[in-house]
Amino acid sequence: MDLTAKVTGNILICRVKGELDHHTAEEFRDFVDRGLENNPVKHLILDLTHLSFMDSSGIGVLIGRFKKVNLRGGKVAVVNENKQVSRVFEVSGIYDIIKSYSSISKAVNDL
Amino acid sequence: MDLTAKVTGNILICRVKGELDHHTAEEFRDFVDRGLENNPVKHLILDLTHLSFMDSSGIGVLIGRFKKVNLRGGKVAVVNENKQVSRVFEVSGIYDIIKSYSSISKAVNDL
């Protein structure tokens, strides 16, 4: 798993590369939480363009991040998830709380 | 395994795509032998650009084709084999009887 982050205004943007499962969930969680703690941000955008696989362990960790961001009045958005990831999102109903965009700029504009 | 062939002058040129192992060796052998029998050719060029894997079963079937072509006074050449394939060629000493070229046209010119 390869993670990078940048801050744009009050938004933390994380790029996720690799596979998000139970094995990598902790690394993902710690990375995002550090970004949320160390920066004066409100919203979280996850760029999933290079996320090749995700299962329900990913759903669990995404809901956890959603709760954190929600507490500070922010929103979570995902960008460009592939079909496999999107199907897991759909099954779990996560699109009800996390919106999906086709590009980072569209997500930034909408937040 | 995906095989295509064409005839240029007295040369049969076969393109090999996929993996050449014991499982696919028979298909490869039958395809090349049919090409050698049905066309008035002397030489054989194997374009290995898209051969992703080969083991010693491939060496056995190549030596078999070499013997057939050699009987009619022709030569066998290979083109553009990858590193894994080339290492199997080296170990087995097959470069002593089958020359390698970086392009089909170079092989055609040299035969």
Added chain:
Amino acid sequence: MNVKNFMELRIPSKSQNEAFARVATAAFASQLDPTIEELADIKTAVSEAVTNSIIHGYEDCEGIIIIKCRMDEHGVEIEVRDEGKGIEDVEQARQPLYTSKPELERSGMGFTVMETFMDEVEVHSEKGKGTVVIMRKKFASLAKGQGVSGNEG
């Protein structure tokens, strides 16, 4: 089931083997030429079942997970087995959102994902003995009775 081919894979319940388990099972199933989406479904379902054996079945102690895959002319049957702590109430466990480990940020969607991505999911479990999940999936390309024997050596 008229089994044409099968494999059996044993791995210790380490989280780094989740990726290996799903890749190996998908590599085996790919002998039947499924679509990319069907393969992704299998990877996802296997990942769920294997992760459950690691987190819930064996919890903190290490045990062996056995993955069996059988194929016939229609598709695959995949079995994921552990000899871990077992499930007391399978019906409850299969409910969407039910998880016994919310503190680990589990979503409780594992079984729901398996059921959605595969055609059939059977769960057999006994408290203290272990759990077996059997999942079946037919591949669209094999639906017209085209069989697979023509491609196999």
Added chain:
Amino acid sequence: MNVKNFMELRIPSKSQNEAFARVATAAFASQLDPTIEELADIKTAVSEAVTNSIIHGYEDCEGIIIIKCRMDEHGVEIEVRDEGKGIEDVEQARQPLYTSKPELERSGMGFTVMETFMDEVEVHSEKGKGTVVIMRKKFASLAKGQGVSGNEG
């Protein structure tokens, strides 16, 4: 050997499983982050050993091939086992160009390829009982005692 992880794979001796065996073993070994060339070496060696069990070990009848892979902080140990007809004279069998099946266009280079592509190759065989090939390979990236535990969960 200080085993960090292992896997065991059982497959029937069908030729279409040769590709699966090498892909699965390479997928497992890739946990140690070998180079592309090291992975290709492993694929090639496993392909040779599994093919031998199919062609020579079980000849025309079908049997089970067991592939075990163990990893430690230096690299992998791969075992390919069959309960087939066995080898009478292992030393002769290992000679380059020796084959008992020239009529099948075998090159007699299988053991030589295994020896070249792996660091060590042990062959244990008993006539009528079966054959075990054990191959070891250290990965260059692990040579400086960097271990693997840091990447594993």
